[in-house]
Amino acid sequence: MLILAASACRNEVTAPDSANGLRLTVAVTHAELQRGQPDTVTTTLTNTNLHPVTLSMGACELLPYVTDATGATVFPAGGWVCILSIRVLTLAPGERYTSTVVWETAGFAPGVYSARATFSMEGGRLVAAPVSVRLNG
Secondary structure, eight states: OOOOEEEEOOOOOOSOSEETTEEEEEEESOSEEETTOOEEEEEEEEEOSSSOEEEEEOTTSEEEEEEOTTSOEEESTTOOEEEEOOEEEEEOTTOEEEEEEEEOOTTSOSEEEEEEEEEEETTEEEEOOOEEEEEEO
């Protein structure tokens, strides 16, 4: 039986970017861009173990987001809305699981932003080191 429900996902810092042989990173296509130019935010979970890893996780498992200079989440506006479900992911040694989203910057003021990501799984949460993005006017 599969149970589904809607839930808002939060971006709480609760763990480092690596644990138990898993490493979470976030990257952007452009570290500096003009307002209105889209940027691609890529989040990658890597199994650095010498053995396969099987993870139980929900639909909000790998979440990229962007914060402004005050730390407020500006993308996605209002946070992610996810369907609560349980899924299993097996990563072979060295295998990567990647998620990519496009950040449309047209509605944002010039300034420095941070691309961030979290990964939630049964028994824990990883938080990627942030990457700075300069948005010019």
